[in-house]
Amino acid sequence: MAKVVVQFTCSECGATAGRWLGRCPGCGAFGTLVEELHGADGRAASGAPRTPERLGDVQVSEAARLGTGVPELDRVLGGGLVPASLVLVGGEPGVGKSTLLLSALGAIARSGRSALLVTGEESVAQVRLRADRLGGADDVSILAETELESVCATLERDRPAVCVIDSVQTLYAGELGSAPGSVAQVREAASRLLRVAKTSGVATVLVGHVTKDGAVAGPRVLEHLVDCVLQFEGDRYHAHRVLRATKNRFGSTNELGVFEMTAAGLVGVPDPSALFGATRGGEVGAAVAVALEGTRPILLEIQALVSRTDLAMPRRVGTGVDPKRLAMIVAVLGRHGGVPLGSADVFVNVAGGVRIDEPGADLAVALAIASAARGAPLHDGVASFGEIGLTGRLRPAAQAERRLEECAKLGVTRAVVPEGTDARREGPRLVRAETVREALRAALAEAAGGREEGAREAALSA
Ligand SMILES: Nc1ncnc2c1ncn2[C@@H]1O[C@H](COP(=O)(O)OP(=O)(O)OP(=O)(O)O)[C@@H](O)[C@H]1O
Ligand SMILES: [Mg+2]
The missing domain is CATH 2.20.28 (Rubrerythrin, domain 2)
Incomplete structure (x- = not known):
């Protein structure tokens, strides 16, 4: 013992x-x-010295990635599941974690590989009901088990290509005194499964609950342990869900997958720009940003509301935008853009529950706020991107070409961009602006001051 x-x-x-x-x-x-x-076993050093290998001599069996049959999920993973890796999928209750992973398992099983679902949360019959709704998951193996030892033994014996544990918080190691879901249990389960995944080559996906403040419950240690952490976000009351990687040892963490919850399960949205970037012409306080999510440009509608307030500390509330970035944009607008907001509350919202964490969207946020403050809409068919500096000068945004390509695909006719942005042969007409003030003049459908004065235009269509 x-x-x-x-x-x-x-x-x-x-x-x-x-x-x-x-x-x-x-x-x-x-x-x-x-x-x-x-x-204390396993942790105590057994003491025998070992010979390290030369890195160049290490044999690599070309670990082909396992496609999950859900293109959005594959993209976020960086091209599919890596065999013998451990992935943590977090998300609020009811967001659709079980649904997404059951669809993936179904597709994996249909492609002839073995897929195992270990369910500790729902009964086998409940999962069957979901499978009927989704369709095509008949070949998935299912095991209702919460005892960690049995789960690991099963994985070692059966060696499925992919195993989903729904959820890691229900697993229970008998030799630990604490209750399932406790820090000790969750950590033990994850580290034991990690070992099994590495030795048996099973790509293992752990479902984890998320606490109120958005962290995956249990110790942060879990996030260090696993190869990949995916967050499934989105409002339970809206149909759209966004999947993103917050950590990925095998790929970028910037990719984004968008899904729509329907009666037949989660359906991937291959073209989120058409969904989130659609604005109604002439709407005050709305601007379209061409933001970059990893390698993927996406058009997003930014909405702003500016209202007078008597509060000594006016509110700056952003949903989907970084509060510090928002405060900075509001300050730059006041100081360099001629849009004083010192006695106004400012609310900003990004369409579709998407979160922007890229400075290239600054300009569109500024335009939406200015439009709301002045009560003037933007010109029809205008999109924008560019980073705003503290001096009010616009800085070119990364990957301008890809952003303009996306604009062209979605019928944007005019793009307000920072000076120095190279044009494309086809695509929107570029309106280059050096400063925030120039960009405002170019984008806002306002008569005062002659609207395009100061901004140099370049008509570039063939
Ligand atoms: N018939 C249906 N039509 C449309 N949507 C449905 C239907 N049945 C369930 N849903 C959606 O599926 C969601 C539940 O999905 P799922 O059980 O996969 O979530 P989860 O993240 O695994 O939740 P939990 O953390 O509780 O396990 C619900 O929020 C609901 O919106
Ligand atoms: Mg679930």
């Missing part, structure tokens, strides 16, 4: 201490240390 060790682990940073402390010695958070029991 292995010796059992008691230790206290921080649920935020994973630091350990030999006794309970009110404040974590690692990250300084209060009240985050929790008791953990674990066997």
Whole structure:
């Protein structure tokens, strides 16, 4: 029988201490240390020296990626699941994690590879009901089991190509005293499954619940442990869901998958620009941004509302935009754009529940706010991109060419862009602006001041 060790682990940073402390010695958070029991085996050094290999001599069996049959999921993963990897999928309750992964398992099974679903949350019959709704998941193997030891033993024996554990919080290791879902249990389950995934070559997907503040429940250690962390986001009350990678050892973390929840399951939206970038001409406070999500340009409608306030600290509320970025844009508009907002509340919203974390969308946010503040709509068919600097000058955005391509595809007729942006042969007419003020003049359908003065236009269509 292995010796059992008691230790206290921080649920935020994973630091350990030999006794309970009110404040974590690692990250300084209060009240985050929790008791953990674990066997000392495996962790104690067995002591025999080993010979390291020369990296160049390491044999690589070309690990082909496993397509999941869900193109949006494959893209976010960086081209499919990597065999023997561990992926964590987080998301709020009811967002559609089980639905997405069951569709993927169904497609994998249909392509002739073995797919196993370990369900601890729903009964086999409940999953069957979902499978009937989705269709095409008949060949998926299913196991209702929460005992970690049995799950690992099954994986080692059957070696399925892909295994989904729904959810990691329901797994239970008997030798640990704590309840399922506790920090110790979740961590033990993940590290044990990691070992099994690596040794048996099973691509393992863990479903994890998300706490109120958006973190995957359990220790942050889990995020360090796994190869890939996917977040499934979106409003339960809207049909659209966005899948993104927050960590990916085998690909970019910037890719985005968009889904629509329908009665027949989650349907991929291959062209989110058409969905999120559609504006109604003449609407005050709306602007179209050409943002970049990884390698993928996407048109997004930005909406803004500006209203007078008596608050000493006017509100700047952004949904889908970084609050610091928003505060900066509001300040630049006031100082350099001739749009004073000192006694106004500013609300900004990005369509479709998408979150922008790219400075190339600055200009569209500024245009939407200016449009709302002045009560003047943007010209019809205008989109924009460009980073705003603190001096009010516009900086060229990365991958302008790809953004313009997307504009051309979606019938944008005019693009307001920073000076120095190269034109394409086809596509929208470019209106180059050096400063925020020039961009406002070029984009807003306002009579005052002659609207295109200052902004140099280049008509570039063939
Ligand atoms: N017949 C249906 N038509 C349309 N949407 C449905 C239907 N049945 C279920 N849904 C949607 O599926 C969602 C539940 O999906 P799912 O069970 O995959 O979520 P989950 O993320 O696994 O949740 P949990 O964290 O509770 O396990 C619900 O929010 C609901 O919107
Ligand atoms: Mg579920």
